[in-house]
Amino acid sequence: MPRELHIPLMDEDILNLKVGETVRLSGVIVTARDAAHRWLVENIIHPRKPVSPEEQAIVDDLKRLLQHGVVYHCGPVVTGVETGDYRVTAAGPTTSIREEPYQAEVMRFFHLKGMIGKGGMGPTTLTACQAEPAVYFHAVGGASAVIAQTIQQVMRVHKLDFGVPEALWVWRVSQLPVIVTMDAHGASLHEQVRDRSRQALESLVIINRND
Amino acid sequence: MKTDLVAELCELIHLTSTDLPLAVEGKIRAAADSEVPGSAALQALETILENIRLARQNSTPICQDTGTPTFYVHYPRGVEPAAVTRQIHRAVELATAQGTLRPNAVHALTGINTGSNLGDDYFPLIHFTPTADECLSIDLLLKGGGCENVSAQYSLPDLSLNAARDLDGVRKVVLDAVHQAQGYGCAPGFLGVALGGDRAAGYSAAKEVLLSALDEPNSDETLSQLEKGLTQDANQLGIGPMGFGGKTTLLGTRITALHRLPASFFVTVCYMCWAYRRRRLTVSGGQVRYE
Numbered sequence: 312m313p314r315e316l317h318i319p320l321m322d323e324d325i326l327n328l329k330v331g332e333t334v335r336l337s338g339v340i341v342t343a344r345d346a347a348h349r350w351l352v353e354n355i356i357h358p359r360k361p362v363s364p365e366e367q368a369i370v371d372d373l374k375r376l377l378q379h380g381v382v383y384h385c386g387p388v389v390t391g392v393e394t395g396d397y398r399v400t401a402a403g404p405t406t407s408i409r410e411e412p413y414q415a416e417v418m419r420f421f422h423l424k425g426m427i428g429k430g431g432m433g434p435t436t437l438t439a440c441q442a443e444p445a446v447y448f449h450a451v452g453g454a455s456a457v458i459a460q461t462i463q464q465v466m467r468v469h470k471l472d473f474g475v476p477e478a479l480w481v482w483r484v485s486q487l488p489v490i491v492t493m494d495a496h497g498a499s500l501h502e503q504v505r506d507r508s509r510q511a512l513e514s515l516v517i518i519n520r521n522d
Numbered sequence: 523m524k525t526d527l528v529a530e531l532c533e534l535i536h537l538t539s540t541d542l543p544l545a546v547e548g549k550i551r552a553a554a555d556s557e558v559p560g561s562a563a564l565q566a567l568e569t570i571l572e573n574i575r576l577a578r579q580n581s582t583p584i585c586q587d588t589g590t591p592t593f594y595v596h597y598p599r600g601v602e603p604a605a606v607t608r609q610i611h612r613a614v615e616l617a618t619a620q621g622t623l624r625p626n627a628v629h630a631l632t633g634i635n636t637g638s639n640l641g642d643d644y645f646p647l648i649h650f651t652p653t654a655d656e657c658l659s660i661d662l663l664l665k666g667g668g669c670e671n672v673s674a675q676y677s678l679p680d681l682s683l684n685a686a687r688d689l690d691g692v693r694k695v696v697l698d699a700v701h702q703a704q705g706y707g708c709a710p711g712f713l714g715v716a717l718g719g720d721r722a723a724g725y726s727a728a729k730e731v732l733l734s735a736l737d738e739p740n741s742d743e744t745l746s747q748l749e750k751g752l753t754q755d756a757n758q759l760g761i762g763p764m765g766f767g768g769k770t771t772l773l774g775t776r777i778t779a780l781h782r783l784p785a786s787f788f789v790t791v792c793y794m795c796w797a798y799r800r801r802r803l804t805v806s807g808g809q810v811r812y813e
Contacts, residue, residue, distance in 0.1 A: 474635025
């Protein structure tokens, strides 16, 4: 049976999770992908110019939402953008590794307990997962309709000027299905599968290397 | 010949984005039967099958990343490519406003999203080929960025993989591409492979070969064997659905061979995710057909 977890997450919840475990997540999540991560690190966490009052208000809201919270690497399809009557019709994960240069700093800044995405992340994020502690939740790539159905409410959106896919959408979700693929104890399913498949590849093709 | 096709093109886009071809779904269902009960691999495939059902039922996109809408138009005498282009642009704009397509056209320098899915001459992408047939056919392929990012091109010989200019060399680099892709391309995927060509033709043909029928054998016996062998070998890698580990890494391979220069031997691998969204609109006289 999947484990049911509610956001904000407790350290105890996180430390109990192991790679391979199925989880249903409920609570408030915020989407953040390439433009958002870069903006957070370059304009907010290490600002080169003063943070504007508008940006500060967004950051204050995000701090409330993300304290022990979860970001979702996702660029959704949303209708009603002109009227503000938002409806999310497709909301699968995007490839997370592109946020690897930023993720650890964003985790520390907001005290995140998790990221949802696909494909897994690299060693810097894995180390940060142990330090925080936090975990990486893998959603099924392309499962747009299944995940859109778990969204109970579109609460608001920040930085819509980034465009619909790159904006920071704030959603209340119920029972979003994910699998833990990087835990707070240093284990990464992605590293395990990569290593095993490398061995399989070598036995299939490079076994007849002459050297 | 019907001339205003905006409504039909909207329907083509809608079908492609929301209703996965049954042949693709069948492959995924067969893969699910082979995975171990309780495994992450099987859970991923079950979620995918549920997603396909829900998207069809609710008329919503199968995947949020609707890619660069890519059209292949075969047009008979009397049909003006410029007119078809205008109608495709209009249909793309409408489908985007309706939430069938995600606005994906982002300026390379400013990062500004046009919001309409209309960018420049390459976005949406439209290929025109004249045909001697009476009918107009328009294929649409929707392929997201995750799998596009793991497509790859190799130049044989490839010393690092000990891959020579022969079929064994082709096999080595294609399997390397599958290994490099891991789960990033939303495995289990499909491969379009082009042998030969120049670099641009290789990428173009590797994508276009994905339009061929899934279960129709390759007319070239050598390529047909290579297709089967590559799919089988890739499934020995254990990458599995989403890269979770498992038996199903690839659902199929299609290969095309192009003439090449004496000096060049490119092998181009186009990785298509499980959400292999493609549909065809055919217009013949007043008759309109969707496949």
